[in-house]
Amino acid sequence: MSVWRAAAAVLGLMLMASPQARAHVASNGFLSVQVQGAQLSGAIELALRDVELAIGVDANRDGRVTWGELRASQPQLMQYVAQHLSIGAQGSDCPISFQSLQVNQRVDGNYAWLPFVAHCPQSVRQLSIRYSLMDDIDPSHRGLLTLTDGAIAQSGVLGGDAVPALFTVDAPSPARALVQYLQAGIWHIWSGIDHLLFLFSLLLPAVLLRHNGRWEPVARVRPAFISILKVVTAFTLAHSITLSLAALDVVRLPSRLTESVIAASIVVAALNNIFPLVTESRARIAFAFGLLHGFGFASVLADMGLPHGARLVSLLGFNLGIETGQLAVVLAVMPIIYGLRTGAIYRRTLMPWGSALIAAVALVWLVQRAFLPTG
């Protein structure tokens, strides 16, 4: 055993045990790449333990890596990654430029998260990735790749091989694009609470009638249903128009403006339930503001990107997804509010105070979006 002690001394190994309570996994790097035409953006993530082995970040050698130490090693890390990771499109190199380092937590601890952009000489059809990070330190290290073109994603395992890995970023089949963007649209409605709140504000009074300055429950299902149908159809029609115009680059609005106006639309719609000005034609409000919500959806889609060769079908899928998600919410809410409409609680408490709450939340968003610095 004395031989390895000598060896350990030579190599300056520290034989200090440190308690660790995280799951051990094999060494993995995580590479995400988003393709947008000839532009690539993404991030490479390496476990801090791997970063230490590769370039040595623990400057004071106390067995701990601090943010200060990691930040100080940023240039070396960028240099190391640049030497061991290169991306090309159809055989020509896409030079990578790094942005500033951040930290990301995963199951087995913190990772250095290094975002980058790369510019390929031409629109990407076939991506080649040469990945040799850690190969001389831990040959079992692998890079787990997530490659996305719009909402179309593929994954791959990189490393352990001398030849670059090739990935085809071809036009997806229309059916696949439709399904993927449909899912993305549904998900956006579920997670994009501002659109739901707007819709709620318009739906709350749909089971009531304004009569002599008082709210009264509608007598039958039919008028309630028609009222809801009108609101939802108007909203859908309006946002579909602007979503398509914006997604196809016909019209563009600054996102700060659309986001602010979307917040304002919720405030107005909610306040209208408490101090009714428009009681008969809420569908018009829905249409007018729906036009703006469409621009909001479009900015999500712009972030996601539309795959080349399947732009229209993807747009259609995303739109259908939004409608599906929206319809699901309406179908869930409608019977509940219809059932509750005759009770005084609905008219005196739920409607006004619910609307007030929605208005308050939206007002905060409005202030944030319109007046606070973007960040």
Added chain:
Amino acid sequence: MTRLTTTLLGASLRGALLLGLGSTGLAWSTPHLPDSDAQVLAELPVGARHQSAPARELTRTRLDVALPLAQFYVARSRASGDLRYLGYAEALLAPWVRRTPVPPPVLVLEATILQSRHAFDAALQQLDLALQAQPDNAQAWLTRATVLRVQGRYADATSACAHLAGKADAAITALCQQSISGLNGHLGPAYAAVVSLPRQPLDAEARAWRCSELGEMAERLGDDVAAEHWFGEGLQLAPEDVYMRAAYADLLLRHARAAETLRLLTGYESMEPMLLRIVIARQLLGGSQGADSRASLAAAFDVEQQRGEAVHRREQARFLLDVEQQPAAALAAAQDNWRVQREPDDALILLRSAQAAHQPAAAAPVLLYLQQQRLEDVRLEPYRRALR
């Protein structure tokens, strides 16, 4: 854009990606800037330090430096369950593996690494090369016997043990042979033979090995009291033997002794196989505090699967069966695992999954195998009867 909107957009994009990938199960979190320079982001474990160029040059030119260090890493991996150490050892051996001829000790250590990665056939190839160069290499024969035994090739394993005669201590040779004979139709006599093995000539490591074998044999004989005694004694001799600790935990779990299981595994949370048993024990106690561990296990198995590796396939099958309650998925993982390794525990998880998934046909090849090998194990009996 405001932070909220950014978060919402992020959330929807992530959702889109997850849906798009059919959920690769990667644990998503958000990259961030730490609050202060002093914030500690990682504690580095033993031996995980950047090495200077001269130090690395030394490992490339001096086998007497590279080999002991690689052995140290393999030992660390075994004691900590940390697979990264295997990679460090491989990197140290890489320049030596490229030489011709490869020094036999390098081949044997390389085989040990491959065995730990469950690349059993590749491990046997390295051992064959080592034994061609050094037919008297006892370590190589012993490792060969171990690999063949895990593969369920008992006849070959027995003959590997026989080659130890005259090269290793007689007690080691006997332990090697009896442990395989105990899997191959002679459980009772093998157990008696190992119990009466003289202990004096064995070093602490071999004594712990003896206890581990005795514990497993006693369990298969149905004598859990004796098994517990052997595991307890073995863990006193070799507290770092995680394989034996896991076996002991399984015995406790079979008797629903969850609190004792948790005590036994305190401090071993970072190892996937141990964490799995902790989660099962917590489940038995009816606690809901296991959600984090459960997610962490699921993520770790997913990443392994994405890498196309099967190091913890047996554990994954058990996770799917006992924790996630997905018998069909558990059965698929257990069948995958059975193609690679065939220890009694591998048979057990497959039979249990087949029964839970109501697919007795899936158990047929295993039942046939057990019959052919005359493997005795009371733990398997109820499933053998039910699935026949």
